Amino acid sequence: MASSSAPSMAIRVLGIILIVIAVPLVLISFGLLVSGEVGGGIFFTLLTALLLFGAYKAMRGNRPSAARTAGHVNVTLTTSTVPRRSATRDARNGQHAPPRPTGEPIDPWTTKTVYAEVAGETHRQDEIRRVFAGTRYQSDAGAELVGRALLSDDSGNPYDRNAVSVWFHGEHVGYLNADDAEKYSPIVRELAVEGRVLRVEARVWARERQDDDFYGSGLGARVTLFLPADPSTIRPVNDLPERPHVVLPTGRAVQVAKEDQHMAVLGEVVAHGSGSGIVATLHAVEEQRARSTTELVEVRYDGQRIGVLSAQMSNQLLPLVKYIETRDKVPVARATVIGSRLQADVTLSVARATEVDSNWLSEFVDTVEPA
Structure with missing residues (x-):
């Protein structure tokens, strides 16, 4: 970083001095206003405000903002803000150059x-x-x-x-x-x-x-x-389907229904830990009801049913699911399973049919898999 610590410390000391001067002036201005010396009170009030503003600018200017900093402290929101010895001293003198990423x-x-x-x-x-x-x-x-x-x-x-x-x-x-x-x-x-x-x-x-x-x-x-x-959620618990498939774009969370009817399967998933990510496949199915048949989206884990989407949510995904299925591919969604062997919730992260554009369909769905 181009700046040294000396100017930074000097600015901080200046800010502190301005605050120390401003504090008694607050008392003086208050006393003058109470005694009826309005003119003097206003003068000292303005002077106090000017000093405090200068202190604020000095103290704030001492802290680099996200848009100004170049040699900022290496901080991550989830770990210690005190960096240990790291690899940043790599190839400045030809000592080490990292390999380019491959694969x-x-x-x-x-x-x-x-x-x-x-x-x-x-x-x-x-x-x-x-x-x-x-x-x-x-x-x-x-x-x-x-x-x-x-x-x-x-x-x-x-x-x-x-x-x-x-x-x-x-x-x-x-x-x-x-x-x-x-x-x-x-x-x-x-x-x-x-x-x-x-x-x-x-x-x-x-x-x-x-x-x-x-x-x-x-x-x-x-x-x-x-x-x-x-890091453990970078990979899903299960594998992607062996047959041709399409991983759907991520989107707002979608809650799966009727998971309680499939705890034998979900119990195996949560054994990997609550919050595990899974590969969920989506399928258009017909559900028989008392007086009618309705079309819903069924959710499966390794070919086994783990729930369905509500009628309202199914309507938002069915056009996309059916479009992919008519091209002999399996729609795949990113899913998370939270809970225990007694009760679990499955949530999908998937875009709705209205949120998928034609360019994505042309690139990932309409293409023919090589023989």
């Missing part, structure tokens, strides 16, 4: 994520500049890109055997901080052995600072990831 990108099965800051962006200014090539990011607000980042195993890093490098648009933009790396490196390493690489949602912000900037000249950058809240 099939996979997205976490869970939809529950947490916000995490990446470490070491300030040491990768050239890489981040290439990410923003052709993008205007020299304004005061900078520029922001939203996309998906790859988390690559860098266990050969001499500074941290748990190192996980972060790649965005083909560029190495930082590392998971030490606490997050310790938490997520086992699954990242496991996927690497299988020839896969974890892909997560990411946001990258950058601003080219000028010489008169609070932090000095250079590139200010910040990389934010949205990591799975629990």
Whole structure:
């Protein structure tokens, strides 16, 4: 980071001094107003307000905001804010360069994520500049890109055997901080052995600072990831269907009904832990009622029924389910099972038929599987 701690401390001391001066002035202005000296009271009140405002600006200016910081403290909302020795000191002197991510990108099965800051962006200014090539990011607000980042195993890093490098648009933009790396490196390493690489949602912000900037000249950058809240939910409990299938886009939660009739099956699922993610397949079925037959969406786990959707919710999904089934593919939804062997709730995360556009249908449903 371009700035030193001395100016930062001086600004903080100035703010404290202004507060100390303002406190007795509050008492003076109050006394003058009570005694009828309105003019003097107003003068000291305005002076007090001016001092307090200056103190506020000094104290606030001492704390870098999300839009201004370049060398921000490496913080994740779910782990300690005190970073341990990490892999951020990698290739500055040609000592170590992380391997590029290879293999099939996979997205976490869970939809529950947490916000995490990446470490070491300030040491990768050239890489981040290439990410923003052709993008205007020299304004005061900078520029922001939203996309998906790859988390690559860098266990050969001499500074941290748990190192996980972060790649965005083909560029190495930082590392998971030490606490997050310790938490997520086992699954990242496991996927690497299988020839896969974890892909997560990411946001990258950058601003080219000028010489008169609070932090000095250079590139200010910040990389934010949205990591799975629990690494164990990155993979579902069961496997995807062997026959051709389509994983539906995620959407608002959909509650499955009549799970209590299928606890023999769901009991096996919750044995993996409450909150387990599963591959749920959806099927259009006809249900016989007292005087009529109605069409509903049935939910299955490994071919076994675990519930149905309500008539209202079935109507919102049936057009999509039937469209996929007529093309000899199985609709698959991301699902979560919460509860115990005695009672469990199944929730789907799936888009409604009205929320799926034609481009998605053309790319994932209408394509013919290779023979």
